[in-house]
Amino acid sequence: MANKFFSGLFKRQPEGESDKAAGEPEPLGEGRDVQAGPGLKASEKKSGEKKSGWFSRLRSGLSKSSNRLADGVTAIFTKRRLDDETLEELHDLLVTADLGVPAATRITEALAKDKFDKEISDVEVREALASEVAMSLTPLEQSLTIDREKKPHILLMVGVNGAGKTTTIGKLARKFADEGLSVMLAAGDTFRAAAIEQLLVWGERTGAPVVTKEIGADAAGLAYDAVKRAQESGTDVLMIDTAGRLQNKRELMDELAKIVRVIKKLDATAPHNVVLTLDATVGQNALSQAEAFQEIAGVTGLVMTKLDGTARGGVLVALADKFSLPIHFIGVGEGVEDLQEFRADAFARALSGAAEELNH
Numbered sequence: 001m002a003n004k005f006f007s008g009l010f011k012r013q014p015e016g017e018s019d020k021a022a023g024e025p026e027p028l029g030e031g032r033d034v035q036a037g038p039g040l041k042a043s044e045k046k047s048g049e050k051k052s053g054w055f056s057r058l059r060s061g062l063s064k065s066s067n068r069l070a071d072g073v074t075a076i077f078t079k080r081r082l083d084d085e086t087l088e089e090l091h092d093l094l095v096t097a098d099l100g101v102p103a104a105t106r107i108t109e110a111l112a113k114d115k116f117d118k119e120i121s122d123v124e125v126r127e128a129l130a131s132e133v134a135m136s137l138t139p140l141e142q143s144l145t146i147d148r149e150k151k152p153h154i155l156l157m158v159g160v161n162g163a164g165k166t167t168t169i170g171k172l173a174r175k176f177a178d179e180g181l182s183v184m185l186a187a188g189d190t191f192r193a194a195a196i197e198q199l200l201v202w203g204e205r206t207g208a209p210v211v212t213k214e215i216g217a218d219a220a221g222l223a224y225d226a227v228k229r230a231q232e233s234g235t236d237v238l239m240i241d242t243a244g245r246l247q248n249k250r251e252l253m254d255e256l257a258k259i260v261r262v263i264k265k266l267d268a269t270a271p272h273n274v275v276l277t278l279d280a281t282v283g284q285n286a287l288s289q290a291e292a293f294q295e296i297a298g299v300t301g302l303v304m305t306k307l308d309g310t311a312r313g314g315v316l317v318a319l320a321d322k323f324s325l326p327i328h329f330i331g332v333g334e335g336v337e338d339l340q341e342f343r344a345d346a347f348a349r350a351l352s353g354a355a356e357e358l359n360h
Helices: 055-061 063-076 084-096 101-115 122-142 165-178 193-204 217-235 248-268 285-297 315-323 346-353
Strands: 151-158 181-184 237-241 273-279 299-304 327-332 340-342
Touching: 055 063, 055 346, 063 084, 063 346, 084 101, 084 165, 101 122, 101 315, 122 315, 122 346, 151 165, 151 248, 151 285, 165 181, 165 237, 165 299, 165 340, 181 193, 181 217, 217 237, 217 248, 217 299, 237 273, 273 285, 285 315, 299 315, 315 327
Parallel strands: 151 237, 151 273, 181 237, 273 299, 299 327
Antiparallel strands: 327 340
């Protein structure tokens, strides 16, 4: 039975691709305001409907992370009694799987409380892991709610370059548009031509106008213009992209502070959300990124991308323990439908390899 411990719990899945916009059309160019076209065709909008359900995609996306845990547990539990040695090894495994020390301690203590020196089944271990992860994350499960009375509801989007921030903006633009909201985008990362071009492409795909300026233009001035235009047009949602050059932390801090100041000149209650996009593949580095942007921008919520491309999905638990920031969305694939509202139970059970999603 020892060799069967946890065996077969996590079937190997094909490796996922990074959370990027695949198959995008050619960019429209730079340095101009663009009123985008009518958005995706009906056939394109329905392309995700034939895919498996969200929980299946979530489990598939998290397979690298869950397989990492399963392989480690299988190696540890060569006997079925839970003792000090196996608990210590399990604790170390959970820490190296990026769940963090507090979560690892809670999980091993929960197992030891009722099962120390007793026989324990693979199901019990899986359920204990899922239960503790869900308990940590459930209080932070929070939808990103748009206040339709505010025109516009302003989202300031922050994160390091390469985290999938601009792609996340595009996917959220599609989501909001599908909900009947009018959306405007502002290309506030004025130092990177690629960021501007990518946002223009997403504007065309989702039917959202994009406010841009020339490369190197003042980002705060662009934000000011975007807010004015969104107010004048009665736009429901304005998402402002920003630079993510943490290597120039002081410069970035000054720029973001200036953006917030000019936004408040037009709407004292804005920005209404400061959303940080984090890349799961960076593992523990996500903690330092979250700390920096919390200091710089006063983050109000998280989006975690690229969970399908990493064995470090447990870092979301470590983030929850350290910062207690609301988690709005997670991404487990390149498609628009693969960015979904965060559900703690589903995430916990997919990460741990539990059989199915719990009912909400």
